[in-house]
Amino acid sequence: MSDNLSPNPRGNDNWERDALERIALAAIREQRAARRWRIFFRFVFLAVILFIAWGVFDFTGDHVSKAAKHTALIDLQGEISANSDASADNIDAALESAFEDDGTAGVILRINSPGGSPVQAGIVYREIGRLRAKYPKTPLYVVVDDMCASGGYYIAAAADRIYVDKASIVGSIGVLMDGFGFTGLMDKLGVERRMHTSGANKGAFDPFSPETPKMTAHAQDMLDQIHTQFIDAVKQGRGKRLKDDPDLFSGMFWTGEKSVQLGLADGFGDANYVAREVIKQPDIVDYTQKESISERVVRRFGASIGDAAVRALTLGGKVQLR
Numbered sequence: 001m002s003d004n005l006s007p008n009p010r011g012n013d014n015w016e017r018d019a020l021e022r023i024a025l026a027a028i029r030e031q032r033a034a035r036r037w038r039i040f041f042r043f044v045f046l047a048v049i050l051f052i053a054w055g056v057f058d059f060t061g062d063h064v065s066k067a068a069k070h071t072a073l074i075d076l077q078g079e080i081s082a083n084s085d086a087s088a089d090n091i092d093a094a095l096e097s098a099f100e101d102d103g104t105a106g107v108i109l110r111i112n113s114p115g116g117s118p119v120q121a122g123i124v125y126r127e128i129g130r131l132r133a134k135y136p137k138t139p140l141y142v143v144v145d146d147m148c149a150s151g152g153y154y155i156a157a158a159a160d161r162i163y164v165d166k167a168s169i170v171g172s173i174g175v176l177m178d179g180f181g182f183t184g185l186m187d188k189l190g191v192e193r194r195m196h197t198s199g200a201n202k203g204a205f206d207p208f209s210p211e212t213p214k215m216t217a218h219a220q221d222m223l224d225q226i227h228t229q230f231i232d233a234v235k236q237g238r239g240k241r242l243k244d245d246p247d248l249f250s251g252m253f254w255t256g257e258k259s260v261q262l263g264l265a266d267g268f269g270d271a272n273y274v275a276r277e278v279i280k281q282p283d284i285v286d287y288t289q290k291e292s293i294s295e296r297v298v299r300r301f302g303a304s305i306g307d308a309a310v311r312a313l314t315l316g317g318k319v320q321l322r
Helices: 009-057 088-100 118-134 151-156 183-189 213-241 256-262 271-278 293-313
Strands: 070-077 104-113 140-149 161-164 169-171 176-178 253-255 284-286 318-320
Touching (some): 070 271, 088 104, 088 118, 104 151, 118 140, 118 151, 118 213, 140 151, 140 271, 161 256, 161 271, 253 256, 271 284
Parallel strands (some): 070 104, 070 284, 104 140, 140 161, 140 169
Antiparallel strands (some): 169 253
16 A cells, blocks of 8 residues: 555644644634624613613702702793693692792792693693792792793792893783695695585685685684783782883783883893892702603603694694783
8 A cells, every 4th residue: 555545644634734724714703793792782781771870860950959948940941832841731830849848938930932732831820820829928920031921920920929131021911723725725736625524614624625714713802812811810929019011911022121111011130149149048949840851851752742643633723821
């Protein structure tokens, strides 16, 4: 037998060793990759837990211990609506917490709002009246920042006194209902509106259908009723302080300086001034309801979906105190 055909034990050993080394290296690489993924998912899991804890305990809020005697502050910022920070639920909850605290010497409701929902504004107005009657020794003052208009002023009228800056915008005691009509554009585009209803007035205020005199009269009647409710609330809250001016309830708005002259406001000052000079308790504790991170994300996501659905269904008007 030739030497070329005889087995080579040494070469065979090298081949087996190389194969084993490759298998071992592949196993090591796989283990390292698996370990890296485990570490990654652990970090993700930890991040989720921290996010949930952050939302539950709300570490972002200002947590100020309540002093023995202090001035309670509540901020009402932005549009007044059920799906905003300035909702009746949020404002009423903050007001109740402030009034219930034995250390509260007085309450400041700081408003910076162009108005919004007449329903939400009316709910807060009535809650202020209830709390003032329940806690007659605890005064409530409104301090106006840049703007206190329409629904914002509806709420402010329930306070004991209203303080403004000379350049604040105050008033706009009126109601509006706005929307769009597309009938002329549809005619030009050759688009036909097909809507089937059960009920003679079910399709009223559809933006793709022509407005009728009956619809216009009905809308005006609703606006006049809400306007009367608004006027009555202001008169009840402000009483004889209101001056006799023909434009007072016309929807006109004025500077803070002019609003004092008209009796819509009582004087000038910010929150620190009112706490220090009027309530005589310069220590301010913030009772404003602050959403946690998780609540804010959920609310805004839900509100965006809801608004998109509403816009998809109708482009009709919405009654607002603005």
